[in-house]
Amino acid sequence: MTAGRTLRRAPLFVVGSVAGFTGLIAWHAVDAGTPVTAGMGSAGAAGRSRPAATSRAGAGKRHPAHRGTSSRRPRTAHLVRTATGPGVNFGYGTIAVKVTIHGTRITAVSVAGLQTLEPTSQQICAQAIPVLRSEVLSAQSASINSVSGASYTSAGYARSLQAALDTLHA
Amino acid sequence: MPDEHGRRGSALRGAGESGETAFTHAEKVMGTVVSFTVVPGGMPEPAARAAVEAACRVLRRADAVFSTWNPASPVSRLRRGEVTPDKVPAEVSEVLALCLTAREASAGWFDPWALPGGVDPTGLVKGWAVERAAGVLQRAGIDAALVNGGGDLTVFGSPAPGRRWRVGIRHPWRADALACIVQPRAAVATSADYERGAHLLDPATGRPATGVASATVTGPSLALADALATAVAVGADQALRAVGALDGYQGYLIRADGSEEDTGGMEFTS
Numbered sequence: 001m002t003a004g005r006t007l008r009r010a011p012l013f014v015v016g017s018v019a020g021f022t023g024l025i026a027w028h029a030v031d032a033g034t035p036v037t038a039g040m041g042s043a044g045a046a047g048r049s050r051p052a053a054t055s056r057a058g059a060g061k062r063h064p065a066h067r068g069t070s071s072r073r074p075r076t077a078h079l080v081r082t083a084t085g086p087g088v089n090f091g092y093g094t095i096a097v098k099v100t101i102h103g104t105r106i107t108a109v110s111v112a113g114l115q116t117l118e119p120t121s122q123q124i125c126a127q128a129i130p131v132l133r134s135e136v137l138s139a140q141s142a143s144i145n146s147v148s149g150a151s152y153t154s155a156g157y158a159r160s161l162q163a164a165l166d167t168l169h170a
Numbered sequence: 171m172p173d174e175h176g177r178r179g180s181a182l183r184g185a186g187e188s189g190e191t192a193f194t195h196a197e198k199v200m201g202t203v204v205s206f207t208v209v210p211g212g213m214p215e216p217a218a219r220a221a222v223e224a225a226c227r228v229l230r231r232a233d234a235v236f237s238t239w240n241p242a243s244p245v246s247r248l249r250r251g252e253v254t255p256d257k258v259p260a261e262v263s264e265v266l267a268l269c270l271t272a273r274e275a276s277a278g279w280f281d282p283w284a285l286p287g288g289v290d291p292t293g294l295v296k297g298w299a300v301e302r303a304a305g306v307l308q309r310a311g312i313d314a315a316l317v318n319g320g321g322d323l324t325v326f327g328s329p330a331p332g333r334r335w336r337v338g339i340r341h342p343w344r345a346d347a348l349a350c351i352v353q354p355r356a357a358v359a360t361s362a363d364y365e366r367g368a369h370l371l372d373p374a375t376g377r378p379a380t381g382v383a384s385a386t387v388t389g390p391s392l393a394l395a396d397a398l399a400t401a402v403a404v405g406a407d408q409a410l411r412a413v414g415a416l417d418g419y420q421g422y423l424i425r426a427d428g429s430e431e432d433t434g435g436m437e438f439t440s
Contacts, residue, residue: 112429112430112431113429114429144337144348144351145329145335146207146316146318146323147338148322148323148337148338148339148352148358148360149360149365149384150321150361151202151322151361151365152203152320152321152365153320153365156365157196157320159345161338161340163196165205166194166196
């Protein structure tokens with residue numbers, strides 16, 4: 001976007017900003033209450049909802065060592081709504097945040113759009129975004145039957161989650 | 171859930187509750203590994219395993235016909251113009267017809283004819299072969315199964331009474347984590363560069379596609395879902411809209427900046 005150029009900052013600072021602003025924007029989006037898509041909560045009991053945007057300090061390493069993502073679709077019998085906030089300038093670019101609301105609680109946050117002023121910020125944000133998610137999903141914890149992912153070769157299979165599952169289930 | 175006999179296979183979520191044991195089988199074929207999760211139902215396990223072997227024969231046959239790595243395969247010879255389409259096995263024209271369907275359905279973002287080196291149906295073949303393999307199991311009378319061909323999979327039946335299949339979508343930047351979980355009714359295909367490097371080409375420019383970290387498509391046919399996931403990985407939001415317009419198909423993409431989009435009807439779960 002066309003906000004004024006800013007000085008290059010240290011990566012960690014940018015990460016902190018993204019995380020901080022996300023929380024802020026998420027709450028604004030709730031206030032605005034503009035349902036864009038009606039999230040379809042499918043049946044089932046084991047909804048693991050939790051507060052959104054638990055950012056982890058010191059998470060701006062080159063290769064994010066955190067898992068993350070997507071608790072943006074909680075499953076409950078209650079009304080689940082999803083709203084996307086407007087793009088908001090956070091000093092290094094613009095971020096738009098999507099929130100999922102379960103009753104009166106935010107149960108998930110994801111980034112719907114991100115534009116940064118410089119490629120470095122873009123990279124840093126791409127790494128920071130998974131941190132913004134609160135849900136930690138791994139093959140061990142998620143009780144899944146299988147994994148869909150980019151086609152692995154037979155050599156890559158040894159490193160894939162699917163191989164772990166096959167070992168577990170065989 | 172462990173079944174009362176504590177047999178192997180009981181680690182599979184929900185399987186075994188009907189008293190039958192689910193089993194898995196992994197087959198190295200088509201340059202990848204195809205994993206079977208089979209819930210035989212009332213069928214004795216030896217018969218179910220025989221059905222899996224028949225399904226594997228279908229995969230090996232597809233490999234022999236469609237391999238672009240093997241210069242002697244019918245498709246390799248077709249690509250070099252050594253044979254005409256009427257001189258190759260009938261499956262080839264079936265697959266090429268599906269490629270045409272996929273090209274139209276994806277608004278041109280999946281285009282095996284726009285690739286360098288002649289028509290290359292590889293982006294659809296694996297999905298097509300795995301779909302056929304699953305069909306073999308279903309026709310043999312197996313209750314339920316999940317067949318996963320190197321990350322593209324299809325399911326039928328129910329893993330246990332009242333249960334749905336749960337499939338994790340791999341996180342694009344964390345090999346050991348999931349981006350989300352879906353509950354498919356049939357096919358799930360995911361396309362991205364993180365496993366095999368920049369191999370997805372934009373048909374319009376011929377250059378490697380960028381901007382999408384991971385693209386997933388669900389729908390009734392794995393052949394089509396496979397091709398459409400490739401299309402979304404290349405065409406991003408434009409291709410995603412094309413998928414959303416198709417009856418029975420849903421799409422989900424993670425952009426390179428970490429943002430996500432989906433077509434609204436995908437059955438996500440937690």
